[in-house]
Amino acid sequence: MTDTPPRRRPPTIDEVVRVDGPVRDESAAEQRRSPRIEEVARLAGVSPITVSRALRRPNLVAEEKRRRILAVVEATGYASNPHARALRSGQSTIVAAFVSNIMSPQFALAVQSAAAILEPNGFQLMVGQTSYSYAKETSMIQSLRALRPAAVLFTGVIELESNRRALRELDIPVMETWAYPRDPIDMLVGFSNTDGGRMAADHLHGRGYRRIAYIGRRSGRGALRLDGFRQRVAELGLDLAAELTVESVSGIADGRGALAQLLDQAGSRIDAVFCANDLLAVGALLEARHRRLQVPGELAVIGFGDGDMASEIAPGLTTISADVGRIGRLAGEMLLARLSGPPADRTTELIELDLIQRGST
Template sequence: MSATYDDVLRVSGHAAAPRPAAKALRIEEVAQIAGVSPITVSRALRQPEKLSENTRRKVLAAVAQTGYESNPHARALRSGRSTLVAAFVSNILSQQFGLAIQGLAEEIEADGYELMIGQTSYSYAKEVAMIRSLRSLRPAAVMFTGVIELEENRQALRELGIPIVETWAFPRDPIDMLVGFSNVDAGAMAARHLATRGYRRLAFIGRSGGRGALRLQGFRAEAERNGQTLARVETVEDVRNIADGRAALTRLLAGGNKVDAAFCANDLLATGALIEARARGLAIPSDLAILGFGDNDTAGEIAPGLTTISMDAHELGRRAGALLRDRLGGREPRQPLQNLALHLIVRGST
């Protein structure tokens, strides 16, 4: 069965275009000020014991005057052969994102590349700042645990002229390469499972935008097909930890309009919701069924066990790394757009 495309939001005009990076000071300019050769400047910074005291003083004075900073990757950057691969995660605390980065690292490090990790925190502003840094750093390739929504940022990334892999969604129009899955299908899978268990009045807990909105789209549409009622939608702007799930369930319960089951769009929210429900004396799943997405380590350990929708995050990262290895090795990947299967793991919470 083919995956449903995610109609990922595309946004224009909501972020300042990245400014051109400031021109980096060249070692030759420092050498000219100090009245020495460029190799002497390099030795003064890396092997000062090989130079006379007078020469070292002249070079260090020029460095202080210009603010020159030695870049350990400068030779690679000048030659166009950077060994850095940048990976940006939406939330550095997510176990699934960590597994994906591990899979990525296992692939690229085999070819001598070094991994650098940053966090976007689901923020357009951070994406803009990130792209500015990439223009200066000039990594060999970039991978995201997500897809870029801002058109300005998408274009700026294309202009870098390096391999780029987006993940965690299945849009029709990735920037370059993609290893993802359908978030719409994930939401539909959640509603179908709850229907088979007899739950009719449903709630959704998740982010208001991005992947959360796509999972809600699939959940809502499938619930309507099944004759279920989506009685409550509790949105969160950011997902940082389990406490966010506890707070979301507290708001859900305080709002009345009783529901039979709640689909939480990630397992941090679902785990927090399950803990909060138990703290309030609710019987799971007879009083409230809870279903999550992601399958973190806690899901199978916390009683009565969290039912969740899962995909192989480590495999996702490994495939992303393999795509980058192909491109960096001068080979065109046979499958630059890849879809991962989703799996339902049933435990006691539903």
């Protein structure tokens, strides 16, 4: 008789907040100039996917249908922009990649890994930064209407409903990453941030810590990690002694300032802190060192991301890790499959999280 390995808990859906908001303010003349693909399909007497194929992969569409579609495109001005000719011949080669923070080594590695798949096959990545800002995200998505790339990749998921609608209207492959929502726009390579928060609580509980604090962003993935952390802390009967949320994270200094504020407020009431971002966690370790606190003796720290500094900074940062290189590779492979032929069955891939234990806990 052999031992049966324990069953893995099914991944928890990330309950991503959906936010209503405007995405553009166009004149009626502009709207007439650029009709939606559904209108082109109706006038040509075909389906929207046939219109898409005629513009991107004309060899997949019968000549009579293709001519009819292109006649409607010319008459209505659909996709009338500097890249329209490339679109009509199926030769658009730009893949737009929008990262949350251009300084993040994890996002950089994911984009590089996607590029390693796409570029040898004739596609080029154009990278922009959203800076965790709805305004910047909206502006960049608006710019896609003029650029008309072959596809778009985000290191995150889109929360604004108006931006989700705008991306669908582009009728190009859209790849979201770094989360596990129940309703991705199109394609997804991600992981459960909620489960990541639960893993952090489990680890701290297993190491004997009972008075725990949280530092992280108040929205986006930070909020999802906090939700999972709160849930598991309550289930384990731990004391979530303090929470400190920040609007954005741009560098290590944000972590130093956050821990300083937390210690000034909570002091000896905490013996461990979960930082929902490695930049925050590294900053917290530096602040603990500045205050001559023993880590992990007086204060344990756990992060999320496994960035380059996690193993370099003393005493070593315990962190929740996802294989971000694999995220990028899978995203690149799925986009390439979609761009190279008819829609593929595979639209979602989930990445398992790991806990990398080092000296900070």
